[in-house]
Amino acid sequence: MFRKLLTSLFVLSSLMVLSVSVASAQETCSADAPCDIVVSQAFSDHRGDWIADVAARFNAEYPQFNVIIESPGAYRAIFDNYILAADSGGDTPEIAQFFEAGLEFATDSGYFKPADEIIAGREEVLGQEVAFDDIIPVISSYYSIDGVLTSVPWNTSISTSYANMDLLGSVGIEEVPSTWDELIATCETLQPLVDAGEIEGCAAWPFDNWFTEGWLAQMNQFLVDNENGRAGRATEVLLTTDEIVSIADFYREMYRNGYYVYTGTRRDWGGTRALFGQGQVAFHISSSASARNILEDANATGFEVGTGFLIHNDDYENNGNVLGGATMWITDGLDPEVEDGAMAFLLFLNNTENSASHHTASGYVPIRFSSVELLQNLEPGNELFWDIETSSRIDIEGSNWFETNPNYLTGSEQFAASNVNNAAAGAKFGTFRETRDIIEIGMEEIMLNDAEPLPILESTKAELDALLEEYNLLYVGE
Amino acid sequence: MFVISPLVITLAMALAGAAVFYVLFRAHAMGTRLWALGGGAAAGAIGTQVFMQPLGYCSFETERLADPETATADVIFGIILIAVGVLLVGALVHWFISRVSSGQRVIPRPDFYPGTFTSRFAPLLAAVFLLPTIITLIVFHYYPLTQTFRVATRIVRLGAPRTVFTCMNNFIGIFNDGYWYTLFITVAIAVGVVVVGMSIALLIAQMANQPIRGANIYRALLIWPVAISPVVAGVLLQLLLNPVTGVVNHLIEGAVGVRVPWLGVMPWAAISIILTAAWNQSGFNILFYIAGLQNVDNELLEAAAIDGANPFQAFFRITLPLLSPFTFFLIVTNTIYAFFHTFGVIDVLTQGGPARDTATAMYMVYVVGVESKNLGRGAAQSIVLFVMVVGITILQFRSSRDRITYGV
Numbered sequence A: 001m002f003r004k005l006l007t008s009l010f011v012l013s014s015l016m017v018l019s020v021s022v023a024s025a026q027e028t029c030s031a032d033a034p035c036d037i038v039v040s041q042a043f044s045d046h047r048g049d050w051i052a053d054v055a056a057r058f059n060a061e062y063p064q065f066n067v068i069i070e071s072p073g074a075y076r077a078i079f080d081n082y083i084l085a086a087d088s089g090g091d092t093p094e095i096a097q098f099f100e101a102g103l104e105f106a107t108d109s110g111y112f113k114p115a116d117e118i119i120a121g122r123e124e125v126l127g128q129e130v131a132f133d134d135i136i137p138v139i140s141s142y143y144s145i146d147g148v149l150t151s152v153p154w155n156t157s158i159s160t161s162y163a164n165m166d167l168l169g170s171v172g173i174e175e176v177p178s179t180w181d182e183l184i185a186t187c188e189t190l191q192p193l194v195d196a197g198e199i200e201g202c203a204a205w206p207f208d209n210w211f212t213e214g215w216l217a218q219m220n221q222f223l224v225d226n227e228n229g230r231a232g233r234a235t236e237v238l239l240t241t242d243e244i245v246s247i248a249d250f251y252r253e254m255y256r257n258g259y260y261v262y263t264g265t266r267r268d269w270g271g272t273r274a275l276f277g278q279g280q281v282a283f284h285i286s287s288s289a290s291a292r293n294i295l296e297d298a299n300a301t302g303f304e305v306g307t308g309f310l311i312h313n314d315d316y317e318n319n320g321n322v323l324g325g326a327t328m329w330i331t332d333g334l335d336p337e338v339e340d341g342a343m344a345f346l347l348f349l350n351n352t353e354n355s356a357s358h359h360t361a362s363g364y365v366p367i368r369f370s371s372v373e374l375l376q377n378l379e380p381g382n383e384l385f386w387d388i389e390t391s392s393r394i395d396i397e398g399s400n401w402f403e404t405n406p407n408y409l410t411g412s413e414q415f416a417a418s419n420v421n422n423a424a425a426g427a428k429f430g431t432f433r434e435t436r437d438i439i440e441i442g443m444e445e446i447m448l449n450d451a452e453p454l455p456i457l458e459s460t461k462a463e464l465d466a467l468l469e470e471y472n473l474l475y476v477g478e
Numbered sequence B: 001m002f003v004i005s006p007l008v009i010t011l012a013m014a015l016a017g018a019a020v021f022y023v024l025f026r027a028h029a030m031g032t033r034l035w036a037l038g039g040g041a042a043a044g045a046i047g048t049q050v051f052m053q054p055l056g057y058c059s060f061e062t063e064r065l066a067d068p069e070t071a072t073a074d075v076i077f078g079i080i081l082i083a084v085g086v087l088l089v090g091a092l093v094h095w096f097i098s099r100v101s102s103g104q105r106v107i108p109r110p111d112f113y114p115g116t117f118t119s120r121f122a123p124l125l126a127a128v129f130l131l132p133t134i135i136t137l138i139v140f141h142y143y144p145l146t147q148t149f150r151v152a153t154r155i156v157r158l159g160a161p162r163t164v165f166t167c168m169n170n171f172i173g174i175f176n177d178g179y180w181y182t183l184f185i186t187v188a189i190a191v192g193v194v195v196v197g198m199s200i201a202l203l204i205a206q207m208a209n210q211p212i213r214g215a216n217i218y219r220a221l222l223i224w225p226v227a228i229s230p231v232v233a234g235v236l237l238q239l240l241l242n243p244v245t246g247v248v249n250h251l252i253e254g255a256v257g258v259r260v261p262w263l264g265v266m267p268w269a270a271i272s273i274i275l276t277a278a279w280n281q282s283g284f285n286i287l288f289y290i291a292g293l294q295n296v297d298n299e300l301l302e303a304a305a306i307d308g309a310n311p312f313q314a315f316f317r318i319t320l321p322l323l324s325p326f327t328f329f330l331i332v333t334n335t336i337y338a339f340f341h342t343f344g345v346i347d348v349l350t351q352g353g354p355a356r357d358t359a360t361a362m363y364m365v366y367v368v369g370v371e372s373k374n375l376g377r378g379a380a381q382s383i384v385l386f387v388m389v390v391g392i393t394i395l396q397f398r399s400s401r402d403r404i405t406y407g408v
Helices: A004-025 A045-062 A075-088 A102-108 A115-119 A138-143 A165-170 A182-196 A207-217 A226-231 A242-256 A267-279 A289-301 A337-350 A353-363 A367-374 A412-417 A432-449 A453-475 B006-026 B030-055 B068-101 B122-152 B171-172 B179-208 B217-228 B231-241 B247-256 B269-293 B298-306 B310-322 B322-347 B361-371 B375-400
Strands: A033-041 A063-072 A095-099 A152-164 A201-203 A282-285 A304-309 A325-331 A385-387 A392-394
Touching: A004 A289, A033 A337, A045 A063, A045 A337, A045 A353, A045 B122, A063 A337, A063 A412, A063 B122, A063 B361, A075 A095, A075 A102, A095 A102, A095 A337, A115 A337, A138 A325, A152 A165, A152 A337, A152 A353, A152 A412, A152 A432, A165 A304, A165 A385, A182 A201, A182 A242, A182 A282, A201 A304, A207 A242, A207 A432, A242 A432, A242 A453, A267 B269, A282 A289, A289 A304, A289 A453, A289 B006, A337 B030, A353 A367, A353 A385, A432 A453, B006 B030, B006 B068, B030 B068, B122 B310, B122 B361, B122 B375, B171 B375, B179 B217, B179 B231, B179 B269, B179 B322, B179 B361, B231 B269, B231 B322, B247 B375, B269 B310, B269 B322, B298 B310, B310 B322, B310 B375, B322 B375, B361 B375
Parallel strands: A033 A063, A033 A095, A201 A282
Antiparallel strands: A095 A325, A152 A282, A152 A304, A152 A325, A385 A392
16 A cells, blocks of 8 residues: 555656656747747737738748737737736736837836847847838837837827718818818818718717827927926826817817717727718728728728828917837746747838738838838739738739828828927827826817816816826836 | 824723713613723724724824815814724624623523534534635635725835825825716616616516416516626627617617717716616516515405405505515615626726716726726725615615515
8 A cells, every 4th residue: 555655656756857847848949849929919800810920921930939919909908918917927928019108107117128128239130130220210219218129119100081082072172171170161061961861970080089199299289298208207297288278179169060970989999980981971080000991991882082191270380290009018037039039020020021011901101111112112923912801912013002002101101291309209108098098088078068178177187197196106206 | 293192092082982881881780880981991992093003093194184185084084984993893892791791691602402413512613614614705805805995095006016105095085086976876877777677677577477378488588688797788788779870779760860879978878877787687686576476475466356456556555565575685686786787887888988977986996996007096996885885785774674574
């Protein structure tokens, strides 16, 4: 009996020793036992298929790694999931896609290792060229803190106006409205169509604070103090300025007159896009990244789309618009081999060809100069266009993508037209993600009740300032 | 530095406790009165420490009271916490002295009847059997509860490297930010869910209880919504109620030519939530009402019919009073559902909007604690919500104690 027990104990312990040695052997990545690199990103439509295809290409080239694309939800869900997992000591993905509003928090959190630190002066990582100086400076500088690139830029967009040119043409308007007043005048002209029940309304767009941020930038106004938090840490949200009030008043006027169709949900990107895509409204504001989707919708319904810069306040000269989108952050404390694998994947994801292809798949601007050049000098066999139906890459026809697809150029043109200053660069502060929600709620209250903006903005500001003060207290100790 | 020193507060509360207990036990023998004096003083002194010791008497700090904006609220909160602590300890001491003075054992001896297991080790055995439950309660309920209190007194952000003690600021802050509206809409939605949900359920149960062909199938089908989680119920109703693309508005527009802004405008947003939650809860309510109706004695109804009562009189005078235990049980469970479980419905249907007009107290805990990552403020709000629900439940038990008929 005792001997039996001893024998089984011996067998058990030797099994354990064996499994431990197998586990430690796994730490070196090989084709037989590839290391997993989990990428948490926001896209679940064809743009998600696109990155899954890139991951498959990478995995084929680097059999020692297994890049897994996950899409747990929108930007906010990735952000919140990551913090919850990190805070409770759970599993975090090797790479997380954090949106632009997460920049300061992501650097304060200590969860991630800055991209420049991983590169450590190398010109290539596992054979993938770094060439960060090829990235358009507006983008790389946005995500650099004190000259250190924090994360690898991937999807970059800019808010863009979309118009149904057939509807506008039917009332004799040939141009996409470029200012608030022009939009209001257009809506006035279109009102008979609305009254006759032919269309749902004049305009619909997601009630998203990102557009408010764009309008502030256009008016050369900061969202937070210390020059949008770029000359020092922000300590208050500038929510009672004339510029913010003018935005609130614009929404009030649009809603009061029935020009702005409100679906009842604040960030209703899908619902408002559907209204525009089905020809139910004539004007839509969205991200340049939705260009592909919107143009496909319009094509299916059968109308022509015109694009323009984000409409701006007529009383101010247009200073430029803020960027949107996200960057890829690599978790700190990874095994050096996995860390290099993750960086190699991100460099591969953003190389000249892939960045150009990503642009055609979505409308996100090509983030490299070389990608723009490539799209202007195409050769047969380029395999850059993302075919949604077959989920594969096919050739772009012709030699210049932008010539045949002028709506895709609007985003890059808008970046080029923006002044380089801290207002157009956009805000940087720790509670940016929460602030967006809370400003939207205040603005929604003003719009729906046609309320005087200032009292509501003042109480919203108090709430935001308290949050920011607490954030700074906990992270900086000020 | 303190405006009033903790020692003075403790001594004052000890004196007050002694005085109150002396009055409470003034009719008792001299020995008991002396016990009462001592016990009262102890209750006052110890009760004061229950909350003030962990808080370090922060409500009475000179620096804090220098801020005129929060000074009054600080002192009021301090006094309330001391009072609650003293009442808790006082109740315990009062019970103890009462039992001892009336010659009863402090821990009552169980009634023995034939077949009771008796042994010297019986209490120990009982303790062993109770242990798993007690451990579970401590680990998953009581410990988190004390942590909630701790977090509520600090500035805590999810993921932040440190926390900062902030005394009662999180609580004071609650009542400054339009929280009264939140409480109002919470109660309004709860009343709506309870009243609408239960009256419709009773009506349907009454109909489903008729002896008709296939009654069992109808009953089973009617109970089904209970199997649907609030989130799924919300998603279903969101598709139906969507102001622009929903089926409901399509039908209404076809019939009367107007559209109802179900989700984006008050009071329709609140009505949408009430209807969805009432429907989601209807299966549960119908189930219990059908069970209740099957317990109503037919002879009573027949006797009433012979005496000339019409069906309405029979329903309101006989059936409804006999259902009162069910109604009471359902009011309690529906209230709790309306306070806590409508969260899923709200998050899917309106996300608390328009603005924060349909954000109930529970939803605000999420908005503040998770969306804004302000865990301290979220914890404070959840304590307020907890106290509210406990209060309402006690009130319900008190007010309906005499009106419930358990059997004939």
